[in-house]
Amino acid sequence: MVAFRMIGAILRAVTMAALVGGALAFAAVPSPYRAFTPESYGLTEISPTLYIDAPEAADRVAALIARAEANTRAFFGPLETDPVWVVCTAAACADRLGMRANGLTYGFHLIVVGPGGVNETILTHERVHAELHRHLDVSDILSPRFPAWFDEGLAAYLSGDPRLRQPADPRDADWIRAADDWLGWNDLRDSADWRDRYGAAARxxxxxxxxxxxxxxxxxxxxxxxxxxxxxxxxxxLTGR
Structure with missing residues (x-):
């Protein structure tokens, strides 16, 4: 059974899910919202804050999460959030959850990780999101206090993702400021490579x-x-411009 402490957060987290885009619902069609009831889709509860498809990998994944939390703590100080991690190490698990991304963070309550995200860089990226969201509420869905580019940029910057393309001159990254909400960020998916989008935001x-x-x-x-x-x-x- 899903840990009791998750239940009180589910309604808030479903509402806050708009922070990462999309308004899917529990349905027959697989979607990451299935991660709110992970044991229903074959994941094992390792602890109240960790569910995984491969229990034999739990120690390795827990160690990676610990490093991601240490990286996040280095910036924020003592962490105020304690999200539940739902981790798929295999494609079959990700397919059951309809998980196509390497990682998704729902508010500050839940982090879902796909097989491509089981590494320190992606786990740090998602953990930064959760901590940045610690003071957000329902009003931030329509009027986010942090623009989407900063939310993604801070996570990309603090995770030190080496794959990103960051321009030398930050003014060459100003185009990403058009992504001030999640609709704007998603609109850029079709017009800019992800390495440029995240790289500009990080710059x-x-x-x-x-x-x-x-x-x-x-x-x-x-x-x-x-x-x-x-x-x-x-x-x-702060930037003088």
Missing amino acids: LVAEIEERAGRDGLRALVARVGEDGADFETEWHR
Whole structure:
């Protein structure tokens, strides 16, 4: 049976799922929402926060998650969220869940990982998303306090993904700022390679740190996420442009 502590979060997480795009529902058609009831689709509960299709891989995956959490903690400090991880190490499991991405994060409650995401880079990327979302609520679906490009850019930047293409001049990455919500981010899928999209977003986050330091980047997250400051105002103030 799904851990009891998940139940209270399910309704909130289903609502917050719009943060990662898509408004699918539990249905006969496989979709990542099936991850809210992982044992119904052949995954094993290893702990209240880890479900996996291959119990024999649990120690290895748990060690990777621990490193991802350490990477996330290095930026945020003590972690305030404790998401449930649903991990597919094999394609058959991902197919049952309708999981096509390497990783998806639902609010700060649930992280679903596909076979291509069982590595420190992707796990860190998704864990950063969960922690950044810790102060978000339903109102952020229609009016996100962090633009989509920053949400993805911070996760890409802190994960240190070496596959991304980051322009040398951050002004050459300004085009990604059009993705201020998830519809805008998804619209770019057809017009820009994912390495360029994530690379541009990561480059703009790197610019903030170059100009304001790591503490300035942390302060931006705190002021917008906790204090409700306007992101654009803070971005202009820190980058000087």
